[in-house]
Amino acid sequence: MIKTKGMPLRESSDLRVRLSLMLGVSVLSFTLRYELSLLILFLSLCFWLYLFGLKKEMLGFLFWYAFLWIGLSLIRDIPLVKKTALAFVGVYARRLMLPIMCARTVMQDSHGKFMATLSKMKLPRTLVLSLSILLRFMPTLREEFRHIKNARKSRGIASSVVQTLAHPLLSLECTLIPLLIRTCKIADELAASASVRGAKIEGERSSWYEVSMRTKDWILLLGCMMFLIMLYFFDPYLGRLSLWLN
Amino acid sequence: MNSLQENKVIGLKEIVIVVLMSALSIGIYLFCAMPFMASPKWSVLGGYSLGALISGPVFVLAITKAPKIGASFLFFAVKGIYAIVMGQIPTGIVYLVGGVLCELVMFGMYKDIKKATVSYCLHSVIFGIGSFTPMFLAADVYAKQMLDAGMDQSVVDAMVYDLIAPSFLAIAGALLIVGSIMGVFIGYKVLKKHFRPAGVA
Numbered sequence: 001m002i003k004t005k006g007m008p009l010r011e012s013s014d015l016r017v018r019l020s021l022m023l024g025v026s027v028l029s030f031t032l033r034y035e036l037s038l039l040i041l042f043l044s045l046c047f048w049l050y051l052f053g054l055k056k057e058m059l060g061f062l063f064w065y066a067f068l069w070i071g072l073s074l075i076r077d078i079p080l081v082k083k084t085a086l087a088f089v090g091v092y093a094r095r096l097m098l099p100i101m102c103a104r105t106v107m108q109d110s111h112g113k114f115m116a117t118l119s120k121m122k123l124p125r126t127l128v129l130s131l132s133i134l135l136r137f138m139p140t141l142r143e144e145f146r147h148i149k150n151a152r153k154s155r156g157i158a159s160s161v162v163q164t165l166a167h168p169l170l171s172l173e174c175t176l177i178p179l180l181i182r183t184c185k186i187a188d189e190l191a192a193s194a195s196v197r198g199a200k201i202e203g204e205r206s207s208w209y210e211v212s213m214r215t216k217d218w219i220l221l222l223g224c225m226m227f228l229i230m231l232y233f234f235d236p237y238l239g240r241l242s243l244w245l246n
Numbered sequence: 247m248n249s250l251q252e253n254k255v256i257g258l259k260e261i262v263i264v265v266l267m268s269a270l271s272i273g274i275y276l277f278c279a280m281p282f283m284a285s286p287k288w289s290v291l292g293g294y295s296l297g298a299l300i301s302g303p304v305f306v307l308a309i310t311k312a313p314k315i316g317a318s319f320l321f322f323a324v325k326g327i328y329a330i331v332m333g334q335i336p337t338g339i340v341y342l343v344g345g346v347l348c349e350l351v352m353f354g355m356y357k358d359i360k361k362a363t364v365s366y367c368l369h370s371v372i373f374g375i376g377s378f379t380p381m382f383l384a385a386d387v388y389a390k391q392m393l394d395a396g397m398d399q400s401v402v403d404a405m406v407y408d409l410i411a412p413s414f415l416a417i418a419g420a421l422l423i424v425g426s427i428m429g430v431f432i433g434y435k436v437l438k439k440h441f442r443p444a445g446v447a
Contacts, residue, residue, distance in 0.1 A: 025333040035394060088405035089284060091391045095380070099333025107332070126261060130320065131327055133265045143274055172300065176438050179270065180307055184446050187266045191259040200258055205433040 014217040015117040017224065019089035021048075022102035024228040029098040030093055037231055038094070043229065045101040052105045060102055068094050111135065116207035129199060133190060140186065148178050256320065260312035267308035268324035271301040276372070286409055287377065290418045294374035295425035298366075300367060302429015303436045304337050305366050310437060310447045313356035319349035337379045344372035363430045370426040371419050382410055 025045070032038050042065055049058040072090040109117070111132070118128045158164040158171035198205070213221075256264065278300060279293030308321055326341030351365040352358075381388060389406045393399070409415055441447040 022333050023335060026333055030336075030380040030387060033387050033390055035391065043290060088286065088388075088392060091388055092286065095388075096334070099335070101333075103331060103333040120282075126316075127318070127323075127327065129258075129261060130265045130324055132330070134324060135267050135331075137269045138273075141269060144400055145273075147280075155427055176300065176303060177436065180304065180441070181444065181446055182271055183266050184263065184307075184311070187263040190266070191262040194262065205286060 013220060014211070014213050015106065015114065016121065017217050017221045018102065018106045021224045021228075022099055022106055022222055024225060025102045026099040028228055028232060029095045031232065032235050032243060034235055036238040036242040037235045038098075040238070041098060042094075042101075042233060045098060049101060049104065052108060054104060054108075057104055061097060065094060065097060070130065107135075112207070113209045113211070116209040117211050119205065119207065120211045129194070137186070137190075141183075142184075144179060144182050145175075148175055150180075151178070254315055254391045256312055256316035258269045258312045260317060261302065261320065262313055264288070264308050264317050264320045265324050267304050267311075268321045269328075271297075271304045271321070272325055272328055274304065280300045286381075288412070290374050290378075291421055294370070294377070294418075295421045297434070298370035298374070298422055298425035299352030299429045301370075301433070302366065303433035304390065304425065305369070306362070306430060306437055307360055307441060307447060309352075309356055310441075315353070316349065317347040318352045318369075321345070322348050322369050334380075336383060337376060340376040340379050341373065344369065344376060345370070359430075359434065363427060366425070366430050367426040370422045370429075373424045375415060375418060378409060385410055 018127075025041070028041060032041065041086060042061075046058050049055075049061070068090040107114075115128060115132050118131065119125075152171075152174055153159045156169065157174050164171045275294065275297035276433065279289050282288040282291075282293040305321060309317055314334040322345030323342055326338040326345060328338075329335075329341055330338035348365045348369050351368060352361050355361045385406050389402050392402045397405075435447055
């Protein structure tokens with residue numbers, strides 16, 4: 001039996017609880033109609049991030065939400081702002097931010113545990129394998145791009161923004177082709193590595209990580225879902241309340 | 247799985263190459279959309295069209311290296327998985343359905359340039375326009391919130407309803423198709439010039 005008392009939420013909660021919350025928030029992010037309801041959901045998710053020890057991320061989301069809401073409401077009467085898409089971006093981005101906040105907590109598990117949970121959910125192996133490769137390759141891609149940029153600079157090709165804009169096709173060719181060739185090489189190495197680790201085996205696979213929904217997880221899941229359902233049903237009342245407060 | 251099926255259906259090595267190419271394509275689209283992010287209309291007209299053009303060689307290399315059942319679906323499905331992981335579940339579902347359609351277009355003819363072009367055009371159109379799935383699902387909610395924020399009805403119409411208007415979708419679709427056709431054309435040229443001599447494809 002694994003003792004979870006006193007462990008931070010990120011280590012003690014099951015991934016499936018966080019995935020369910022992400023699904024619920026994703027639906028609510030475009031069904032809630034009133035500003036006050038959105039604000040309650042946003043603040044609750046800030047608290048959720050805090051519980052996961054993601055204080056830096058929480059402050060980042062708080063800053064952007066405040067910037068997009070308060071900042072834009074301060075400058076909304078300026079004709080240029082009225083005529084441009086800034087107000088729209090403010091509204092759209094704030095709604096998109098909500099499921100992304102949940103996604104941050106989903107990505108907290110170690111890679112192995114994440115994969116073990118997805119396998120436990122009986123998802124197709126191709127999907128689990130694709131996700132595993134995707135999550136591992138994204139940082140590698142950034143690193144490869146940086147190397148190619150340095151190599152380009154050392155040869156005096158597209159070494160500045162002005163040069164890049166002056167020779168866009170050359171810059172593109174000198175970036176894209178090496179990136180594609182490197183990607184092919186990495187793919188060969190990854191395929192060999194996955195093959196050695198038994199990715200081709202058809203039968204049941206075991207995992208180092210124990211994946212199970214404990215009582216605590218069920219309570220957490222129930223609490224989160226109750227909160228989201230209540231928020232959905234109280235949305236019109238919260239709208240009226242915000243009108244009354246105005 | 248018998249050996250005949252194994253030869254026709256995408257295997258481990260092909261899965262890895264297609265997933266990596268799709269990840270690269272996501273990076274290209276994000277990079278291209280960045281300068282146009284202030285305007286949703288221009289992010290489709292400019293960002294996604296440019297992304298379709300630059301991502302063309304990536305798609306061509308992916309299907310050349312993995313000309314098997316599932317390659318075209320996986321190239322699009324990875325984008326759907328990425329959207330779902332990022333919390334954009336409705337958009338992710340649209341991309342997965344788009345992947346099935348792209349696969350149906352190419353089914354069994356993975357070396358046919360015309361089929362590849364049609365499949366990639368479909369991919370680009372669904373990827374570009376599908377990125378606004380929440381807008382299609384809840385345009386009124388966004389419009390109401392913008393009106394509450396003090397915007398004029400004319401501005402709201404221009405930002406929300408014009409984005410899902412058939413006329414805009416037709417223009418965006420046409421631009422995405424042009425970008426995709428050029429992308430695939432450049433892709434095959436690049437394949438001949440760089441990848442075949444280097445022994446990569």
